[in-house]
Amino acid sequence: MKTNKPAVLGKALLIAMMCVAAAACSKKVKDAPPEPPAQPVTDTAPAPSGVYGPEDLDRDACLRQRTVYFDLDRDNVRSEFQAQMACHAKYLRDRPSARITLEGHADERGSREYNLGLGERRGNSVSSALQANGGSAGQLTVVSYGEERPTCTESNEDCWARNRRVEIVYTAR
Amino acid sequence: MTFAKRCLLAVFALLLPFAAAAQQQGLEIDIIGGNASALPIAVVPMPYQGSGSPPPTDVAAVVRADLERSGQFRTLPEADMMARPTTGAEVDYPAWRALRQDFLVVGRVVDAAEGSYRVEYELFDVARQERLLGLAMTARASALRDVAHQMADAIYEKILGIRGAFWTRIAYVTATGAGQGARYALMVADSDGYNPQTVVRSNEPLLSPAWSPDGRKLAYVSFERGNSAIYIQDIATGSRELVSSFRGINSGPAFSPDGRKLALTLSRSGNPEIYVMDLATKALTRITNQFGIDTAPVWSPDGNSIYFTSDRGGRPQVYQAPATGGAASRVTFEGAYNADPDVSWDGQKIAVAQGAGNTYRIAVMDRSLGTPRWTTLSPGSLDESPSFAPNASMLLYAAREGRRGVLYAVSADGRVRQRLVLADGDVREPAWGPYRDQR
Numbered sequence: 001m002k003t004n005k006p007a008v009l010g011k012a013l014l015i016a017m018m019c020v021a022a023a024a025c026s027k028k029v030k031d032a033p034p035e036p037p038a039q040p041v042t043d044t045a046p047a048p049s050g051v052y053g054p055e056d057l058d059r060d061a062c063l064r065q066r067t068v069y070f071d072l073d074r075d076n077v078r079s080e081f082q083a084q085m086a087c088h089a090k091y092l093r094d095r096p097s098a099r100i101t102l103e104g105h106a107d108e109r110g111s112r113e114y115n116l117g118l119g120e121r122r123g124n125s126v127s128s129a130l131q132a133n134g135g136s137a138g139q140l141t142v143v144s145y146g147e148e149r150p151t152c153t154e155s156n157e158d159c160w161a162r163n164r165r166v167e168i169v170y171t172a173r
Numbered sequence: 174m175t176f177a178k179r180c181l182l183a184v185f186a187l188l189l190p191f192a193a194a195a196q197q198q199g200l201e202i203d204i205i206g207g208n209a210s211a212l213p214i215a216v217v218p219m220p221y222q223g224s225g226s227p228p229p230t231d232v233a234a235v236v237r238a239d240l241e242r243s244g245q246f247r248t249l250p251e252a253d254m255m256a257r258p259t260t261g262a263e264v265d266y267p268a269w270r271a272l273r274q275d276f277l278v279v280g281r282v283v284d285a286a287e288g289s290y291r292v293e294y295e296l297f298d299v300a301r302q303e304r305l306l307g308l309a310m311t312a313r314a315s316a317l318r319d320v321a322h323q324m325a326d327a328i329y330e331k332i333l334g335i336r337g338a339f340w341t342r343i344a345y346v347t348a349t350g351a352g353q354g355a356r357y358a359l360m361v362a363d364s365d366g367y368n369p370q371t372v373v374r375s376n377e378p379l380l381s382p383a384w385s386p387d388g389r390k391l392a393y394v395s396f397e398r399g400n401s402a403i404y405i406q407d408i409a410t411g412s413r414e415l416v417s418s419f420r421g422i423n424s425g426p427a428f429s430p431d432g433r434k435l436a437l438t439l440s441r442s443g444n445p446e447i448y449v450m451d452l453a454t455k456a457l458t459r460i461t462n463q464f465g466i467d468t469a470p471v472w473s474p475d476g477n478s479i480y481f482t483s484d485r486g487g488r489p490q491v492y493q494a495p496a497t498g499g500a501a502s503r504v505t506f507e508g509a510y511n512a513d514p515d516v517s518w519d520g521q522k523i524a525v526a527q528g529a530g531n532t533y534r535i536a537v538m539d540r541s542l543g544t545p546r547w548t549t550l551s552p553g554s555l556d557e558s559p560s561f562a563p564n565a566s567m568l569l570y571a572a573r574e575g576r577r578g579v580l581y582a583v584s585a586d587g588r589v590r591q592r593l594v595l596a597d598g599d600v601r602e603p604a605w606g607p608y609r610d611q612r
Binding site: 073108109110111112113114116117118120121124142143144145148149153154155 | 513
């Protein structure tokens, strides 16, 4: 690297410098061969700054979180789910072939038809959050099930809170 | 005239049988509440006087059960009948007056051509010693329940001056199991719960059944394709057509009164909007264009406008728009949450699921007297999907009891309620069908 700076200084020295630079390059290439086997090993370990692969969906603590919960009659993604939005969006960036269906759900109260609309709104809200974090619209599909697929069937606040959700479903990893 | 006054004020209840639980997928019925002003009527057993095999249906018992369930009548138990006349000539009026009966029905079943039966019956006003009806109907054995419901309709209309709705059918959705094991079925049954028949079975949710005006078809929403889609199915043949499977929501089908169009909700533009589809060409006309959720359309009886739920003002309320598109106006102003509108045959009453806090009740807004008057018909706490009987004397709605969904039939004044419980699983999404004989 140090030899490159003088090479820029003068045309007269250009040829000589190129020779030096070429020598430096060949030196690095020679140094490299022992390292490559080691690099892939460090990449597959869960490196926070690395690139996500399909296997991370099963073992990355953030990517394994696939449910976003909502307040009553609300569709805004609460701040506690920002990390989840960020990691799934990063996965979408890292793997352009990945596809997600966002299944929007509502609790059982009120009109089934209206709740289909609420479920879709929540799905759209998560879709927007993923896009804001770098996911692309073409990777995201929203399907609303309204109140038709509860995870819990008791009529109380705790159960309703668990049913007001968007489930992140990978249809292509 | 006292009873005439009562029928104006009161209204009545009908529906669903005690014996239905014995049938597969049948509904078990409990009557809750009663009507003190119910009219006393004696429906005398109608014996078979033919020479072939006796009919499989106790016609008088079906008529009696219909009238009793209506809440508008109180029927005399068979054991209390001192005499069992089968024709007018045999009626001893003072004896029925002594039993405090206002009305009396007598009749008999005789043989008709080709193994059919002929039911002859008469209705009497006991106090006036006057015959009000004298009719006969012929049917095969399998149609005798239909005959009995039509007899109950005729008796009901003669006495109350309101067309009866016993000879009608209802549609509903049943759900059993949960999660991956959930199973759904779209069912059709007589208005008394007999003759339940499965129209569609699915492993994916079914909802929003809607009758065609001729009662032959049902439109409904199915998730069998992985997203909501609308189908129209012929009940008798089972043949069906996929009419809407756009990206986003496809829901809330409602046939126009002439049966040529279908109102529906689509979110293909990005959020739920009301559209009208011409069923012959499948061409769509967009009715709403608004950032809020617009959904659950129903037609006014004249077909000129569409009522729907919208949260454009914040929370869900009922709005009305011209069926050809155009500006919508808000209809409901009382209550924080009004959704799922259904409109009575005369367009005067709008039933909704009305929410306040955690309680959702069925409420009816009556506009017949100018200023809207609200009546709450159900106790809550999670009531939804009101559906008027074709004569608007009663409504069906869905409720939750514990972990299960049940249906209730309630009189339009809220005084008589009946619970329809499926032996195993949920019942929801009731839709009361049209009259079976179109006048």
